[in-house]
Amino acid sequence: MRILLVEDDRPLATSLAEALAAQHYTVDVAEDGEVAWTQLETLPYDLALLDVTLPRLNGLSLCQRMRSRGYQSPVLMLTARDTSLDKVAGLDSGADVYMVKPFDLAELLAQIRALLRRGERGNSPLLRWGDLRLNPSTYEASYRDSPLRLTPKEFAILELLMQNGRRVLNRAFILESIWTLEEIPGEETVKAHVKALRQKLQKAGAGRNLIETVHGLGYRLRG
Structure with a gap:
């Protein structure tokens, strides 16, 4: 399965990409929202992993654009903002899950597996x-x-x-x-x-x- 990771913190993006690749996901990385949007228009992704604070087009605006253009695949949003209002804004923009940094890697991977399973409901994975x-x-x-x-x-x-x-x-x-x-x-x-x-x-x-x-x-x- 193919995941788009949108994160402008290069060390974090590198470590996340390596962790996801170790789980047999194909991972493409984008460092700003506009580049991410170009990639979303070019390739089919099974899941998008978005940071909120991004150059050029932030994660909230990117997620809103994705949903308004009919992008149905799950979106997991990552952010350092942990107030209730921030979480509401993230979910209202169209994100399926909102996780606060620093996060536990095992929990993140579990959330990704759960989101990807949603798309398989009603269909045999075999x-x-x-x-x-x-x-x-x-x-x-x-x-x-x-x-x-x-x-x-x-x-x-x-x-x-x-x-x-x-x-x-x-x-x-x-x-x-x-x-x-x-x-x-x-x-x-x-x-x-x-x-x-x-x-x-x-x-x-x-x-x-x-x-x-x-x-x-x-x-x-x-x-």
Whole structure:
């Protein structure tokens, strides 16, 4: 899942981004509200983590703009302001959760998990494709009940393919969906990860072409 972290305190942004990446989230960081808005218009985010005090466009105004333009994904607001009026202002702007700095990291991660689960209500988190099973909530994948030991990027690629089924995904789309804006490598990286993923699927008993290459276009799952 992809998270937009909007925080102008660089040391805090770096530590938060590292903590979120360790939980297998793809994290993009913006240091002001206008840059964040540009990124929100460019990429789909599952959650936005906003500081209130930001250059150019503050967190409250950014959240209001997001809601007025139809942005439905959860928003968690972080701030050093802890009065009741500040909390009311944050929630009234459209935030789902308002947390005061300094905060406990474990509590923040729990709030993020809870917010992301809200979007899954009514839908089974388990993805299926033939004998292939993948659970995004527990980061578990298996083929015919044989566990697949995947790296975070391999897991993310497989999840993306299973979410899209027979739709062909080109390498540029996979890069933009899984890698952060700061770390996007060349398309050969996708090729290398898909090769490793195929080898692990074959070892578990899947056919060699379960992940099918559509020459000149990209990858999709074979039905």
